[in-house]
Amino acid sequence: MCSHQPLCPSADSSAPHIVAAHPEQGWNLLCDGAIAFDDTGELLPDGRVVAPHRVPVEHLAVAA
Secondary structure, three states, X not given: OOOOOOOOOOOOOOOOOXXXXXXXXXXXXXXOOOEEEOOOXXXXXXOOEEOOOOOOHHHOOOXX
């Protein structure tokens, strides 16, 4: 799907760049055909799903 020369890295890397941004809907289309969601989840071109990388609540900072 990507027309870059040299070709972009595979969907398993974080190097592909955004070709269509939809921040109002919470997702971006990457040049390798993957869809990256604001919650860090991904839908890969082959249909595989990458679950969001969430931080456990106990590791979040709390304002005093």
